[in-house]
Amino acid sequence: MTEQARTPEMLPQAGHSLMYVVTRPEQIMVRGKGSYLWDANDNRYLDFIQGWAVNSLGHCPPVLVKAITSQARQLINGSPALLNDQMIAAANLLTSVSCLDKVWFGNSGAEVNEGAVKLARKYGAERLNGAYEIITTRNSFHGRTLAMMSASGKAGWDKLFEPKVPGFVHIDLNDLEEARAAVTDRTCAIMLEPIQGEAGVFPATPEFMTGLRRLCDEKGILLILDEIQTGVGRTGKLFGYENYDVEPDIMTLGKGLGGGFPVAAFLAKDEVCLFEAGEQGGTFGAQPLAMAAVNAVMNQMINKNIPERARKRGNSLKRKLKKLGKETGLMNIRGMGLLVAADLPHDKGADVVAYAFDHGLLINAPRPNTIRFVPALTVSNAEIDEMLEIMLDALRSV
Ligand SMILES: Cc1ncc(COP(=O)(O)O)c(C=O)c1O
Numbered sequence: 001m002t003e004q005a006r007t008p009e010m011l012p013q014a015g016h017s018l019m020y021v022v023t024r025p026e027q028i029m030v031r032g033k034g035s036y037l038w039d040a041n042d043n044r045y046l047d048f049i050q051g052w053a054v055n056s057l058g059h060c061p062p063v064l065v066k067a068i069t070s071q072a073r074q075l076i077n078g079s080p081a082l083l084n085d086q087m088i089a090a091a092n093l094l095t096s097v098s099c100l101d102k103v104w105f106g107n108s109g110a111e112v113n114e115g116a117v118k119l120a121r122k123y124g125a126e127r128l129n130g131a132y133e134i135i136t137t138r139n140s141f142h143g144r145t146l147a148m149m150s151a152s153g154k155a156g157w158d159k160l161f162e163p164k165v166p167g168f169v170h171i172d173l174n175d176l177e178e179a180r181a182a183v184t185d186r187t188c189a190i191m192l193e194p195i196q197g198e199a200g201v202f203p204a205t206p207e208f209m210t211g212l213r214r215l216c217d218e219k220g221i222l223l224i225l226d227e228i229q230t231g232v233g234r235t236g237k238l239f240g241y242e243n244y245d246v247e248p249d250i251m252t253l254g255k256g257l258g259g260g261f262p263v264a265a266f267l268a269k270d271e272v273c274l275f276e277a278g279e280q281g282g283t284f285g286a287q288p289l290a291m292a293a294v295n296a297v298m299n300q301m302i303n304k305n306i307p308e309r310a311r312k313r314g315n316s317l318k319r320k321l322k323k324l325g326k327e328t329g330l331m332n333i334r335g336m337g338l339l340v341a342a343d344l345p346h347d348k349g350a351d352v353v354a355y356a357f358d359h360g361l362l363i364n365a366p367r368p369n370t371i372r373f374v375p376a377l378t379v380s381n382a383e384i385d386e387m388l389e390i391m392l393d394a395l396r397s398v
Helices: 062-074 085-097 109-127 146-151 176-182 206-219 288-303 306-328 349-358 381-397
Strands: 029-033 036-039 044-047 102-106 133-137 168-171 187-192 222-226 250-253 264-268 331-336 339-343 364-367 370-373
Touching: 044 381, 062 288, 085 102, 085 264, 085 288, 102 109, 102 288, 109 133, 109 146, 109 187, 109 222, 109 250, 109 264, 168 176, 176 206, 187 206, 206 222, 288 306, 306 331, 306 339, 306 381, 349 364, 349 370, 349 381
Parallel strands: 133 168, 133 187, 187 222, 222 250
Antiparallel strands: 029 036, 036 044, 102 264, 250 264, 331 339, 339 370, 364 370
């Protein structure tokens, strides 16, 4: 989280056996509860990153702990080729609360995005005369497998790990004209995040989203929403698409779906589900432990109306950040629900993040001049105020 502020030479001795992919601070995290995380020296951190928007109900929520411990006593892994009771319940639940009809469970966002792309290519092969191209947006983030790095529009990735997987065409978010011009007889789908999260929290406009839906209908191609970050209550609705007047043909979920337990899914409308036996699968998919996590998290989301709570808390966070702007220069406060970002009046985001960390607050800077806030959806007003106090101190000090 303080990537730019520390160098590989400063890697803590404790992590010397880990392959270097990121520079981590030296503190070792040992436990968490709700909005807080503790290190081995019992220092407490107010967590507004939550494992990159993963712990949707906060650290170690009792409903999730109970569900996975009791499931662990029953059955941890049956077989991906056998039904289990938790998998049936999770699939029924997700399809009953969304506009989609069928679901496939995997383990990570990148994996289910790959599945969504495979399904769209299958649709293209069978229903669209072999069309295979997928239009995605510049600055988008869809994961780190080779195909998802090719699908993503992240700056610098176009030259990394070449050759790229072909078949992705990039357009600007919110440019409907460019989208229309990019559709050819090779196109089978348009894929986007309702809010570009990793890019720095940039929402699709309602006009763009409804325009894309119309364009897809007109051309007979599919609309895929990557809701890995926006799904499961994050934007103040159970799914991000509910903020718009559209329904996707395929939707992917991950991150908050297991409340911290690694699990992901892609869902599709019946008419798109064209896989034949053996074309999609995975060793760990839909195993009972992960499915118990999904059931616990989703039931809690729905029964306690957590998305609505996230909507209210998010509005209050944005109001308070705006107020802080007068003194600190924070600007362009944006986002939906508890996927919120603000721009700094300078490019010292990494220093702000490092200062906050040293003072017991976890926030992240997706860009040098942007701070992102993705707390637990159960965050309290008092915790938001505590975060703002440390932020204010950080902004004054950096
Ligand atoms: C929108 C989006 N899609 C896909 C991914 C990749 O998910 P995972 O890291 O679980 O593969 C992410 C992760 O940040 C994401 O934000």
